[in-house]
Amino acid sequence: MGDALDPRPFAIEQRLAGVRRVIGVSGSKGGIGKSVIASTLALALADQDRRVGLFDLDFTSPSDHVVLGVDRSFPAEEFGIDPHVAHGIHLMSVAFFAGDAAVPLRGAATTSALLELLAITRWGDLDVLLLDMPPGLGDTSLDVINLLPRLEFLLVGNESRVVIESVRRAAALLTELNVPTVGILENMRRGDGEAIRALAEGVAMPYLAAIPFDSALEAALGDVELLRKTDVYRSLARLAESF
Amino acid sequence: MHELALADAVMKAALRAAEDAGMDRVERLVVKVGELQQIEKDLFEFSLTSVLSSQDQRLADASFQVTEERVRFGCNACGREYGRNDISLDDSDQGEAIHFIPELSHAFARCPDCGSPDFEILAGRGITLERIEGTGDG
Numbered sequence: 001m002g003d004a005l006d007p008r009p010f011a012i013e014q015r016l017a018g019v020r021r022v023i024g025v026s027g028s029k030g031g032i033g034k035s036v037i038a039s040t041l042a043l044a045l046a047d048q049d050r051r052v053g054l055f056d057l058d059f060t061s062p063s064d065h066v067v068l069g070v071d072r073s074f075p076a077e078e079f080g081i082d083p084h085v086a087h088g089i090h091l092m093s094v095a096f097f098a099g100d101a102a103v104p105l106r107g108a109a110t111t112s113a114l115l116e117l118l119a120i121t122r123w124g125d126l127d128v129l130l131l132d133m134p135p136g137l138g139d140t141s142l143d144v145i146n147l148l149p150r151l152e153f154l155l156v157g158n159e160s161r162v163v164i165e166s167v168r169r170a171a172a173l174l175t176e177l178n179v180p181t182v183g184i185l186e187n188m189r190r191g192d193g194e195a196i197r198a199l200a201e202g203v204a205m206p207y208l209a210a211i212p213f214d215s216a217l218e219a220a221l222g223d224v225e226l227l228r229k230t231d232v233y234r235s236l237a238r239l240a241e242s243f
Numbered sequence: 244m245h246e247l248a249l250a251d252a253v254m255k256a257a258l259r260a261a262e263d264a265g266m267d268r269v270e271r272l273v274v275k276v277g278e279l280q281q282i283e284k285d286l287f288e289f290s291l292t293s294v295l296s297s298q299d300q301r302l303a304d305a306s307f308q309v310t311e312e313r314v315r316f317g318c319n320a321c322g323r324e325y326g327r328n329d330i331s332l333d334d335s336d337q338g339e340a341i342h343f344i345p346e347l348s349h350a351f352a353r354c355p356d357c358g359s360p361d362f363e364i365l366a367g368r369g370i371t372l373e374r375i376e377g378t379g380d381g
């Protein structure tokens with residue numbers, strides 16, 4: 001044998017063997033609601049008795065534990081590490097390890113941290129594992145495309161022209177790379193949604209649903225009882241039924 | 244003991260390497276553990292032995308040689324190279340976090356000269372399968 005081997009990639013397939021679907025919640029721009037949608041969709045799926053995992057891959061600004069009100073503490077360690085289970089959701093986040101500290105990572109370090117977590121996290125049997133993606137089509141997106149052959153993407157967009165343009169680029173790349181997509185989800189709808197419908201049609205992807213701009217959302221973050229009463233949750237609960 | 248998961252990954256990598264080399268019997272695995280991840284050599288040898296029974300037959304008689312590698316950081320801001328003794332961690336939780344995910348050193352460690360968290364881990368990060376030795380040409 002010639003070169004030294006990083007053993008971690010060889011463990012991933014078995015770690016995810018019990019997971020039926022892996023869906024990356026993406027959409028290229030930041031601040032369009034990926035984390036809120038991934039977390040709330042996970043909650044809706046869990047409420048519908050689906051076995052759901054949520055993996056926060058925005059290592060430099062993890063948010064899902066904030067949306068779902070999950071305390072940060074080290075995961076249990078056994079033959080690997082166990083995600084926290086909160087409100088029926090199996091959640092893994094770098095926030096459980098980093099405390100309050102910022103986590104400044106270059107691309108190679110981001111990839112390495114991802115490999116480590118994929119190699120040691122015990123997801124068990126899940127119907128859906130949602131990946132809350134960082135913004136953009138950078139290291140993490142390319143890594144999960146390379147490492148997870150069963151990956152599908154769900155793209156989040158809104159009506160803004162800057163967002164539409166960027167979601168269109170993301171959709172084109174996924175199509176070119178033959179990465180399956182669940183469809184495009186419109187968030188923060190204020191208008192008639194025509195622009196997103198046209199976008200979805202243009203890139204030949206399903207238009208999944210429209211989530212209204214919900215001024216009650218901010219007050220509900222961190223409290224799942226309140227989150228369940230939001231329009232965001234109601235819209236995503238309908239979508240969850242189709243999963 | 245999340246070391247067991249890493250030991251299992253080493254076995255899977257070794258099996259792939261054996262397949263690629265056409266070996267029917269792996270006699271020895273040479274594994275390197277990096278200082279940064281704070282996995283003890285003895286404990287990792289024990290972990291490798293523990294997971295051996297659940298592996299492919301080609302690995303059944305393998306022995307292990309585990310070597311340790313010092314960690315070396317290289318600062319991207321000022322160019323300084325430094326080691327474990329040049330950084331200080333505030334508490335055991337930080338060490339524990341780095342044990343799980345060595346990249347969390349970027350959250351807690353700083354360049355001793357300029358204070359930057361922007362460094363490369365040049366050596367001694369985590370676990371590497373250095374080589375396998377065995378017989379048979381498939």
Ligand SMILES: Nc1ncnc2c1ncn2[C@@H]1O[C@H](COP(=O)(O)OP(=O)(O)O)[C@@H](O)[C@H]1O
Binds near residue numbers: 037188
């Ligand atoms: N449908 C919505 N209505 C109102 N505010 C929303 C909605 N979706 C997301 N937000 C808010 O927008 C901000 C960005 O959301 P976030 O999920 O962090 O985006 P991303 O993960 O894409 O960067 C947050 O403050 C969030 O509460």
Ligand SMILES: [Mg+2]
Binds near residue numbers: 035036063132
């Ligand atoms: Mg986010």
Ligand SMILES: [Zn+2]
Binds near residue numbers: 320323356358
């Ligand atoms: Zn420096």
